[in-house]
Amino acid sequence: MARLQSAALLPAPIVPFPAPQRPQPPRQPAPLPLSPPHLAGGELAALEATLASGWIAPAGPMPAAFEAAIAAATGFPDVLATASGTAALHLGYHCLGLEAGDEVWTASLTFVATIAPAVQMGARPRFLDVDRETWTLDPGLLERELARAGRRGRLPRAVVPVDLFGQSCDLDAIRAVCDRWGVPILCDSAEALGATQRGGRHAGRGARLAAFSFNGNKIITAGGGGALAAEDPKLIATARHLACQAKEPAAHYQHETTGYSYGLSSILAAIGCTQLAALEARVAARRAIFARYAEALGGLPGLSFMPEPAWGRSTRWLSVALFDPGRGAPDREAVRRALAEAGIESRPVWKPLHLQPVFRGAPHAGGTVAAELFEHGLCLPSGSALTPAQQDRIIGIIQDCGRQACGKA
Numbered sequence: 023m024a025r026l027q028s029a030a031l032l033p034a035p036i037v038p039f040p041a042p043q044r045p046q047p048p049r050q051p052a053p054l055p056l057s058p059p060h061l062a063g064g065e066l067a068a069l070e071a072t073l074a075s076g077w078i079a080p081a082g083p084m085p086a087a088f089e090a091a092i093a094a095a096t097g098f099p100d101v102l103a104t105a106s107g108t109a110a111l112h113l114g115y116h117c118l119g120l121e122a123g124d125e126v127w128t129a130s131l132t133f134v135a136t137i138a139p140a141v142q143m144g145a146r147p148r149f150l151d152v153d154r155e156t157w158t159l160d161p162g163l164l165e166r167e168l169a170r171a172g173r174r175g176r177l178p179r180a181v182v183p184v185d186l187f188g189q190s191c192d193l194d195a196i197r198a199v200c201d202r203w204g205v206p207i208l209c210d211s212a213e214a215l216g217a218t219q220r221g222g223r224h225a226g227r228g229a230r231l232a233a234f235s236f237n238g239n240k241i242i243t244a245g246g247g248g249a250l251a252a253e254d255p256k257l258i259a260t261a262r263h264l265a266c267q268a269k270e271p272a273a274h275y276q277h278e279t280t281g282y283s284y285g286l287s288s289i290l291a292a293i294g295c296t297q298l299a300a301l302e303a304r305v306a307a308r309r310a311i312f313a314r315y316a317e318a319l320g321g322l323p324g325l326s327f328m329p330e331p332a333w334g335r336s337t338r339w340l341s342v343a344l345f346d347p348g349r350g351a352p353d354r355e356a357v358r359r360a361l362a363e364a365g366i367e368s369r370p371v372w373k374p375l376h377l378q379p380v381f382r383g384a385p386h387a388g389g390t391v392a393a394e395l396f397e398h399g400l401c402l403p404s405g406s407a408l409t410p411a412q413q414d415r416i417i418g419i420i421q422d423c424g425r426q427a428c429g430k431a
């Protein structure tokens with residue numbers, strides 16, 4: 023017994039290196055992620071130059087150059103580069119004076135980061151359904167809800183529309199309604215860098231503030247990062263102050279309020295600058311991928327794609343298909359599983375926030391459009407480096423699912 027115990031205490035036997043050869047399974051094609059980063063080519067040189075400059079903290083010429091490039095790409099007069107898109111939203115809520123107990127209204131069909139910072143600040147969220155033609159905040163519904171809230175004197179502190187899957191919301195219509203009631207707009211444009219809205223303006227323009235993301239899955243990436251953009255430079259000055267620990271100008275450390283450490287590292291800003299230069303090419307590539315899916319699969323019964331309103335250009339950040347089994351399409355989950363078995367990542371459309379357990383009991387206004395899109399919608403691999411051969415594999419699997427659905431009917 024004693025001997026057994028001491029044997030158990032011995033270190034594990036050393037595995038000879040190289041490890042013994044196991045029989046290899048037949049070679050699988052490389053797994054296909056939903057929206058992986060796509061290097062532009064100049065990142066390494068930009069990194070080396072930045073490291074050599076010695077400016078590697080969130081200060082110096084690189085974050086400023088990235089901010090100027092984002093301003094040029096979006097048309098916003100002033101921009102702050104941040105550590106993430108969520109940080110940009112958090113600062114945006116501060117800029118609008120959000121306080122505990124205030125209401126914030128947003129589209130229900132979005133990623134949780136749209137509203138998470140507001141909730142963490144003590145705000146009460148209210149979720150509104152989306153429009154079937156844009157999948158973004160329904161301006162007509164917003165108009166009715168704001169009128170009702172205005173009559174009661176219970177207006178929200180902010181309205182937060184979301185530019186979804188690369189498509190701008192109808193910001194002109196939303197703005198007209200919000201202006202009537204004096205409610206400011208913080209637009210979550212995290213998914214829509216490169217998109218245009220009415221008048222050819224960039225997504226987010228016309229909102230008091232807009233937030234962008236350079237997370238690894240977005241159309242371009244800085245390896246993480248975000249940006250807050252505003253028409254009024256005073257708001258960006260406020261955000262900049264809060265993003266750097268709210269330091270007052272003094273030789274010692276002086277604070278009149280508390281802030282955050284939300285600046286973007288120069289190293290990431292250097293990557294971001296390189297990536298941003300490729301934005302138009304990335305938009306073209308994602309739109310071509312969408313067009314190819316739509317062309318190859320659009321004829322399958324019960325299958326349709328996210329619409330694009332005539333007034334704007336979606337980047338098609340993600341290509342999203344709807345599978346309506348009532349009209350003969352295969353079940354969305356069956357398609358997702360078939361793709362997953364082949365190592366291909368696809369994901370259901372965002373689960374509406376009013377259906378998330380964390381927001382149980384939060385008020386919700388409008389119909390069931392977001393819930394239906396969640397039930398039937400599938401985001402297909404959309405990375406700008408996806409090759410035609412890889413896309414053909416995806417298309418073939420979905421066509422097979424379609425044939426099986428037909429056989430069942």
Ligand SMILES: *Cc1c(COP(=O)(O)O)cnc(C)c1O
Nearest residue numbers: 106107108133135136212235237
């Ligand atoms: C990605 C995303 C964010 C958050 O951006 P991060 O940079 O990941 O913090 C916010 N809102 C939406 C809608 C997003 O898709």
